[in-house]
Amino acid sequence: MEIEQLLIVSAKMILSLVLGGYLVLLFAHVIKILYLHPRKLRSKLQSQGIKGPSPSSFLYGNLLDINKIQLQNQKQPSQETNNQELEENSYPLQHTWPSTVFPHIKQWQIQYGSVFMYSAGTIQILCVTDVEMMKEISQSTSLNLGKPSYLSRDHGPLLGQGIFSSNGPYWAHQRKTIAPEFYLNKVKEMVKLMVESTSKMIESWDEKTRNSEGKLDVKVDDYLKSLTADIISRACFGSSYAEGERIFLKLQTLQMVLSKVPIGVPGLRHIPSKHNREIWRLDKEIKAMMLKIVRARRNPTYEKDLLQLLLDAAKGYEESDGDGLPADVSAETFVVDNCKSIYFAGHENTAHTASWCLLLLAAYPEWQARARTEALDVCGSELPNDSMLRQMKVLTMIIHETLRLYPPVAFVVREALQDVSFKRIEIPKGTNIEIPIPILHQQPEIWGPDAHQFNPERFNKGIAKACKVPSAYIPFGIGSRTCAGQNFAMIEVKVIVSMMLSRFAFSLSPGYQHSPVFRFVLEPEHGINLYLLRV
Template structure:
């Protein structure tokens, strides 16, 4: 009798699980698609359980087979051009051409509304309600890296985090970090100088690796009161974790719970990083610092909202601290380092612009003065180059949102739970918005600012859009100006024969094989 009851219980549990999967994989996605189809929104027909993934892979394989060259796209990036989205995001471009500027597709059971219509992007940018939040997959599928920090959270949790963190990145505070940025950059330049000398006057340097270390040092010292040497292991493990997370396929239920080697390694790294950050926090709380840094503000914000026994807004104190530290460690150094790397690559590939920027820097800095905030504001040509780099190679791939309630954008009623995705690079290289040279490097387009560069300035979104725009954008821009101006004032560089141009999607857009440059003193 007991065996029969146990069997019945197992049957009921199994039946319930099957019904849950059927509702989750078939019924709910079908209802959401139907609501959009009735409004004229189309997209590729999904399969179960992978959604649009098989078609996406098929398109990518077809495009790559046509675009591969015998030399694996060597360093002559000028002739290759910068239309990398046509390869990396080929499926989105094909679906846009087939179904229009607003279309839907699926990753597993996750429904995406992809928006490449600039007017609708403008509506997203002015939408202020908390009903438009961040997708839950950021804190679930990418939870080991992002958790419920400021990048990935929504609603009251996010509002509380922004209140704490955003003021630490206001322009006036960032200006006070310039001397620190100069010190860190000069240390890196002395290291490069030693290499150049030891290699006979010209060194082949993989600049992206050193720029990651530099940016990590700056964010550590500016926001956490420590140097890169103290946080080196945290950054290294976050970088490894990022690579592992980029291998995951979104939208397949329970995939992250399967004990694969990758998933096991991710969990191990997450625990190690958690422990290491809390160790830094403990050391910091024991120090008697006179000035409050960002870490202390995060600690204060966690304590103000409740302790471990009274979790703030549904998140424990330790998790609140660790998640936000991980967010700032990751976003605060990875994206800036990548942009600085792409900028140097472009200046090496276009020596006329390298010469122009160097001349401006030398004039403003009087041939060797240490740059300060007022000098940086006067570097118009350098600003144009950075903006054009961010246009062609934005570190973020998508602006991602989720409709937490039914919302109206333009003429479309977007159902609750629908994921909204704006592919930044596709907007940034839209010839209708930027002109026929949209795939070319032309900083001159920003001569009169963003308003003069694009038919619709809201289509330039390297730091995101609306209320969720990156709180660290001032820090990123000033840091980029400091790093690039100091490098240009002391060194000249050209493309290395070892450079292979291959932008890759690894949660951010980064050079798959690194950026090798030939560097020498001026």
């Protein structure tokens, strides 16, 4: 009996020792992730003269500092913003929003220089506003420089491991599958489809203006989201917006909820908070709806649209026992992740660009008149085609200037998957690199003293002559990860705006509040209300 008790006591002691050892290892691992590794990355950068604010919290990094700076900025606009507003008081809109939306970047840029570091949770970020360093990064073709892991981790419900968030050979395969569908020769074939969808929207507006004595107050961004969703659905997935409307609405809601959840805080996405529960629910519902569309395609024979190409690529993975897919990605997930990415980017970004473009034309009637004259001269009474769109030089200048002042994507983000070097700075593995596009697009030393003003004339001789450093114009990203759909987006915006100019004159509604906000993409916080008048 004593021997049995001794064995039991011994077993308990061993179990306690094992459990204690496990807890010690777990604690050491947590300390390494939360404190030692981030500190090691910062130390390597500091030793090379890179400065930045010290993390105020080992868990949140500088996220609390960013919130504090934003709150202070809302209460008291910066002196820089006040000076710019005085200089631009003859203009109907102020375009100095980057210093309001991202005041921490402006403040730290002034305080620490054009290359500085800060922490978002445990993520160590090297923020680059130095043009020469940005140019080196853009020219890199190494797979050692990829998209940050937080995109597929923290933003996984929206992006998964699709073309916008994956890396290495898996990303290269996705790019090879998707990019050819957006080559210029393919996009030219989609112009007729774009015109058909836009005509329907314009006809509905035309009818409403007749019933309102020729003048109509319209929240154009809502209509344009529906329009661009219809176009991307028909062009890439062979369906109309009516069929995918629920998916688009849920994706917009998911985007809104995810934008409220900070990145880089370990374990935060696993906590069953109100936001997380809504994210999980939306993710499950969106996946189920997309799988329904995907599975419906397996039996009938369809034309080779983008969805069919994705299905064929997934089938190839299945037949090779998943060879080439990451361990946690199934063939169905491969299709769904890329469908979500294309649905989201293919309508959201283009809709906002078209909305900002119409807003600027409403605010600057002299440019609106020039663009309308061009559209009528080129098209006459006919609907636009590819050849006509190429002749619209004034409209092209206006769209480029819109993308300069209001780029839909605010940051180029990369992660050093291995140690990399740019401008003689050794960037250790695991460091995130961030290039703030709006800040770069409005630097006076690059664009001149009118950098904060709407001046499409700067693009009169093309992008190469628009500023001192052409590579500083990056509305579609940089390098090998440049947006595959930029040809599609540019032509789509041309179609929409040129057709509207031919039918309507538009002006700012008195109720419009100019308040750009960043929620994954740059969008108008209160929408864009314009007066439409038939011409």
